[in-house]
Amino acid sequence: MLVATGKPKPEGAPELRRIVPDVVRQHAEQAAFFWAQRDTLMEDDPPDLHVVAGIDRRLEANLDGLRIAGPAAWPFIVAAYEDFPEKGELFLFTWMAIEQADKERISQAVEFGKVSNDNVRGSVGALAWHSPETIRPLVRDWIGAPDAFKRYLSVAACAGHGVDPKQMLARLVHDPDPRVRSHSLHLAGKLKRTDLVRDIVGRLEDEHEQPRTWAAWALTELGSGDLAMAELKRVVASGGPEALTALRAIVKIGPDKDVRAWMGGLLKAPETAALAVRGSGMLGDRTILHWLIHQMRNPALAVAAGGALLETFPEAREANLFTLDPTELGQAFEDHFGDFGARVPVADKVREWGHRDCSDKKC
Incomplete structure (x- = not known):
């Protein structure tokens, strides 16, 4: 239970509430755990969405407890991240900073995400968990920022909510940062931005592999998969992290007879046989x-x-x-x-x- 103090607070100071520390600590720990579990489950091939929905309900219940605790929850959130700076704890820190509209904490969360490598999924997950209306001011501020990481977060947030950044996307698919380019190309395909086909075709010659892959994927979504087939097959043959994505794109654009024959060739090679079976x-x-x-x-x-x-x-x-x-x-x-x-x-x-x-x- 959370109990109000009944004491007046100084003007402009955040409202602090009397809390049961063990309860709030548990809310913080479980919220971080459940989001990390959710993220891991969503990486299953294929994910069990029924199980994920159950995790979501438990996650939201713990986030509600932190909403009620308000700023008084911060010591537990900070301690959780300091003790175990993984993706779930980064999600929690970023989510609470945005929930509280705390500019200083949001800046901290950005810096944590910038150095977190794979755990940056927590930053992106927090943006996706909040409503588009809540994060809109941040996305507008970050999408043209000099900081490439902020541009990346803004594009990832747009992708998470299916929001079209309009004319900005034409610039972002040519962004100096390869991660921003990759996510912008993914977003262009997801949004069916056929006006960007020429720009996307140009990215098939990108110096970095990931933008090339997502350019090829986007072209399949835009009805120009014939231009992307060679790149998609190369990605599958390489067996890299996007191989399944490329494989699914090839299956989508067909034709079925040709796809089956090509998969038969994959099955004969030990390094690609598992991809053929999964395909x-x-x-x-x-x-x-x-x-x-x-x-x-x-x-x-x-x-x-x-x-x-x-x-x-x-x-x-x-x-x-x-x-x-x-x-x-x-x-x-x-x-x-x-x-x-x-x-x-x-x-x-x-x-x-x-x-x-x-x-x-x-x-």
Whole structure:
């Protein structure tokens, strides 16, 4: 419970409230934990949106507790970040700074995000969690700022809310910073900005790989995928972090017969075989179940086959067909995964499920 002090506060000072410290500390710790958990779950392939929705409700309940505590929550938020400066704690710090419209804390949050490497997702997540109306003044201030990190945050915020920065986007796809260019190109594709096709085509020759990748992806969204095909196939062949994104773009623009033939070539090479297996789940072909079960027996392809299963057969998610301890599946799986646990489909369970639940369906 939070109890007001009843004491008058000096004019212009933030309103401080008497709180139960252990309760507010718990709100802060759980809010950081739940957002980090949510972010990790959203990176699953594919994510379980039902589970994510449950996490969202628990996260929002803890954020409500911090809203009620107001400025009195800051010592716990600061302590959480100092003790464990990870993405969840960065989300919490940034979210509260914006919630309180605290300019000094917002500046701190920006600096924390600037040096946080992968944890910058917390900064972006905080901007996405707030409403567009709340963050609009920040985005307007940052989108043309000399600081490349602020420009990046503004573009990421626009992408998170589906907001079109209008004429600014034509400048941002040519921004000096490659990360800003990449996210601006992604935003252009997401917003279907066909007026920028010529600019995006030019970025296929970008000196950095990530802008080239997102330029190619954007062109597929804008109906000009033929111009991007060579770059997309190169990204898939490289097996980098955007390989699945490029693969999905290729599947989208087809034609189906050509895509299947190309995937067949990927399947023959050990370094791209897993991508081919995962890509099979993007085709919407429910006749591949037995083929997928066969791939699940290969440790190097099992995770990809599991992702393909869940995309093709969403109902399989409720059937308890996966294990978090792949070493249970035999020595080959233990040798492949070692101490690094992974969520792996159990081929025999999938086969039994298929016989039981798919006998009257096209699968």
